[in-house]
Amino acid sequence: MKQTNEMRHIRYFFYKHGANAQQVSRKTKKYILGPKMTKRALKERLSAVIVTKSKYPEPADISDEFCPNCGCESSKTTGNMAEYPEVWVKETCLRCGFLVGMADNSSWDYALEHPEENYRLD
Numbered sequence: 540m541k542q543t544n545e546m547r548h549i550r551y552f553f554y555k556h557g558a559n560a561q562q563v564s565r566k567t568k569k570y571i572l573g574p575k576m577t578k579r580a581l582k583e584r585l586s587a588v589i590v591t592k593s594k595y596p597e598p599a600d601i602s603d604e605f606c607p608n609c610g611c612e613s614s615k616t617t618g619n620m621a622e623y624p625e626v627w628v629k630e631t632c633l634r635c636g637f638l639v640g641m642a643d644n645s646s647w648d649y650a651l652e653h654p655e656e657n658y659r660l661d
Protein backbone atom coordinates (compact mmCIF):
# COMPACT_ATOMS: atom_id res chain seq x y z
CA MET A 540 0.00 0.00 0.00
CA LYS A 541 2.80 2.39 0.93
CA GLN A 542 4.53 1.69 -2.39
CA THR A 543 1.49 2.71 -4.46
CA ASN A 544 1.12 5.92 -2.47
CA GLU A 545 4.75 6.73 -3.09
CA MET A 546 4.37 6.22 -6.82
CA ARG A 547 1.31 8.44 -6.86
CA HIS A 548 3.20 11.23 -5.13
CA ILE A 549 6.22 10.96 -7.38
CA ARG A 550 4.11 10.84 -10.53
CA TYR A 551 2.22 13.90 -9.37
CA PHE A 552 5.48 15.64 -8.50
CA PHE A 553 6.98 15.21 -11.95
CA TYR A 554 3.76 15.93 -13.77
CA LYS A 555 3.34 19.19 -11.92
CA HIS A 556 6.91 20.38 -11.56
CA GLY A 557 9.02 18.61 -14.16
CA ALA A 558 12.71 19.33 -13.88
CA ASN A 559 12.43 22.80 -12.34
CA ALA A 560 10.63 22.19 -9.10
CA GLN A 561 10.87 25.09 -6.70
CA GLN A 562 8.28 24.20 -4.11
CA VAL A 563 6.43 21.02 -3.33
CA SER A 564 3.91 20.22 -0.64
CA ARG A 565 5.17 18.94 2.69
CA LYS A 566 3.52 15.62 2.05
CA THR A 567 5.19 15.14 -1.32
CA LYS A 568 8.53 16.21 0.11
CA LYS A 569 8.19 13.67 2.87
CA TYR A 570 7.44 10.95 0.35
CA ILE A 571 10.47 11.84 -1.72
CA LEU A 572 12.99 12.39 1.06
CA GLY A 573 11.66 10.18 3.82
CA PRO A 574 11.66 11.14 7.48
CA LYS A 575 14.51 13.29 8.77
CA MET A 576 17.25 11.60 10.79
CA THR A 577 17.38 12.35 14.48
CA LYS A 578 20.37 14.33 15.74
CA ARG A 579 21.66 11.35 17.65
CA ALA A 580 21.42 9.00 14.68
CA LEU A 581 23.16 11.60 12.53
CA LYS A 582 26.02 11.94 15.03
CA GLU A 583 26.52 8.20 15.08
CA ARG A 584 26.43 8.00 11.32
CA LEU A 585 28.96 10.83 11.02
CA SER A 586 31.38 9.19 13.43
CA ALA A 587 31.19 5.93 11.49
CA VAL A 588 32.33 7.48 8.20
CA ILE A 589 35.70 6.29 6.94
CA VAL A 590 37.55 8.57 4.54
CA THR A 591 40.29 7.10 2.39
CA LYS A 592 42.33 9.72 0.56
CA SER A 593 43.28 8.84 -2.98
CA LYS A 594 45.96 10.11 -5.27
CA TYR A 595 45.03 13.17 -7.33
CA PRO A 596 42.93 13.38 -9.51
CA GLU A 597 40.90 10.55 -8.01
CA PRO A 598 38.40 11.71 -5.38
CA ALA A 599 38.69 10.37 -1.85
CA ASP A 600 36.79 7.21 -1.03
CA ILE A 601 33.94 7.80 1.43
CA SER A 602 32.41 4.76 3.12
CA ASP A 603 29.00 6.39 3.45
CA GLU A 604 27.69 9.37 1.51
CA PHE A 605 25.07 11.67 2.95
CA CYS A 606 24.50 15.27 3.96
CA PRO A 607 26.49 16.04 7.16
CA ASN A 608 23.85 18.59 8.16
CA CYS A 609 20.68 16.49 8.05
CA GLY A 610 21.65 12.92 7.07
CA CYS A 611 19.78 13.03 3.79
CA GLU A 612 21.08 11.03 0.84
CA SER A 613 19.38 12.95 -1.94
CA SER A 614 21.30 15.76 -3.55
CA LYS A 615 21.22 17.94 -6.61
CA THR A 616 24.13 19.05 -8.71
CA THR A 617 24.60 22.30 -10.56
CA GLY A 618 26.38 20.65 -13.47
CA ASN A 619 29.49 22.33 -14.76
CA MET A 620 29.12 26.09 -14.35
CA ALA A 621 32.38 26.96 -16.10
CA GLU A 622 33.42 26.47 -19.69
CA TYR A 623 35.39 23.41 -20.72
CA PRO A 624 38.17 22.60 -19.77
CA GLU A 625 37.46 24.51 -16.55
CA VAL A 626 35.51 22.62 -13.90
CA TRP A 627 33.23 24.20 -11.35
CA VAL A 628 30.54 21.96 -9.98
CA LYS A 629 28.63 22.14 -6.73
CA GLU A 630 26.41 19.51 -5.19
CA THR A 631 23.90 20.49 -2.54
CA CYS A 632 21.56 18.56 -0.29
CA LEU A 633 18.05 18.27 -1.65
CA ARG A 634 16.49 18.72 1.75
CA CYS A 635 18.44 21.50 3.44
CA GLY A 636 20.63 22.97 0.70
CA PHE A 637 23.89 22.16 2.51
CA LEU A 638 26.93 22.04 0.23
CA VAL A 639 27.83 18.34 0.26
CA GLY A 640 30.50 18.31 -2.43
CA MET A 641 32.21 20.43 -5.03
CA ALA A 642 34.97 20.58 -7.59
CA ASP A 643 36.70 23.83 -8.55
CA ASN A 644 39.35 22.87 -11.06
CA SER A 645 40.27 20.16 -8.57
CA SER A 646 39.33 16.62 -7.79
CA TRP A 647 35.94 16.10 -6.22
CA ASP A 648 35.82 17.41 -2.64
CA TYR A 649 33.31 15.93 -0.19
CA ALA A 650 32.07 17.91 2.79
CA LEU A 651 32.43 14.65 4.74
CA GLU A 652 36.20 14.90 4.34
CA HIS A 653 36.31 17.99 6.55
CA PRO A 654 34.91 17.27 10.00
CA GLU A 655 37.43 19.69 11.55
CA GLU A 656 35.82 22.56 9.60
CA ASN A 657 32.29 21.60 10.58
CA TYR A 658 31.90 20.00 7.13
CA ARG A 659 31.94 23.41 5.46
CA LEU A 660 33.53 23.64 2.03
CA ASP A 661 33.22 27.37 1.34
Ligand SMILES: [Zn+2]
Nearest residue numbers: 606609632635
Ligand atom coordinates in the same frame (compact mmCIF):
# COMPACT_ATOMS: atom_id res chain seq x y z
ZN1 LIG B 1 20.91 18.14 4.22
